[in-house]
Amino acid sequence: MLRLLVLGLVLACAVSLSSSAVILENGAPILWAQTASQVTELPMHDGILLPDPWNYLHRMSLYRLMIAATDPFMGSMGTNATDSPLWGLPLQLGWMLTSGRLADPTGATTCGLEAEPLCISTQSWWACVNYFASVLPFLSAAQQGFMGAGAQVQMQVPAGVQDYCTTYADCKAKYPDAMSKWDAFFQGLKTTSESLLPDDVKKDTILGVYWDAQMASTYASAACNARQSHYSSVEVSFAQSWLNSAEYVAAARFQANMEKALLFLSPLPSRILQEGDSAPNIVGLTAEENHTLYIFSWMKTIDSLLGGTLLRLWKGAMCSVNTRQKGAQVLEQLLLNPSFATSTFLSIITEMTTSC
Secondary structure, X not given: OHHXXXXXXXXXHHHOOOOOOOOEEOOEEOOHHHOXXXXXXXXXXXXXXXXXXXXXXXXXXXXXXXXHHHHHHOHHHOOOOOOOHHHHHHHHHHXXXXXXXXXXXXXXXXXXXXXXXXXXXXOOHHHHXXXXXOHHHHHHHHHOOOOOOOOEEOOOOOOOOOOOOOOHHHHHHHOHHHHHHHHHHHHHHHHHHOOOOOHHHHHHHHHHHHHHHHHHHXXXXXXXXXXXXXXXXXXXXXXXXXXXXXXXXXXXXXXOOHXXXXXXXXXXXXXXXXXXXXXXXXXXXXXXXXXXXXXXXHHHHHHHHOOOHHHHHHHHHOOOHHHHHHHHHHHHHHHHOOOOOHHHHHHHHHHHHHOO
16 A cells, blocks of 8 residues: 555656656665565466566566676676666656556556556557567576576466567567577676676677667567557657667667666656647646657657668767767767757767768
């Protein structure tokens, strides 16, 4: 009951006028303290782990367990306990919860609403896309021994829902590229961390295989596209821009630790967008949220007008550790600094490309 009251307060803050999205609770992702800290705390039957990814606490638990299991191999990321790039994922899930994006968009059920605040809807496009960035990597981590020797996992699924894979073998058969990339990440994490490479090279290498896996999950989540029909055209446009922005972040091998992830997630829209919402003048959203939506839209529009040239230039410019570090800084300026001119962004990309 207490956790439901806490969640109610968090959701109330999230939907208040002119308030940025609620991302943290007591310095951790939303309801982090209520999640499983040990694999043995997950449901189990006949020796098989049975997490319910349609319960927010269970899905968040997948992230907590993955972070704990991989932290021993993340020394090159920094000295802080929250330097792992995996921290961006639970923070993102928390934003989806408090902004209402995990709720049933069809209105046919109360899933995700006040009556069932921890319910994640199988009809939510956002929840579906996140499934590929939570369940798939967890199944891979378990397969690669990160959840204990011989751990077997099968995800629970609501009755009548058939279009989600639930086991490693099932996901591997349906989404072979994504699962192979996650396998490569978890395998590479061990070998790279144990190598004699300098820490900056280890870090860049680990981030490289991590973002390869993340983007493979993103591409596989095209299976969720039919669920976009439940949303306004404005929300769909934002969703597409959000996916597009991941291409830039991935190419820069952005270290999505807690500190950096917060910078990118805090100005995301704190509610689902409706018809008539037009950035940078959306009523009820902060100036920061409006700016971020405007920049997302600008990047997608420019790239479309240029036939994909902007993204190709960007990827081409991310050719070294130095340019990737500079690229991450440029993205921060573009999204977070309203005075940073979009023309400056274009000139910097051109300059970095010539150095490759």
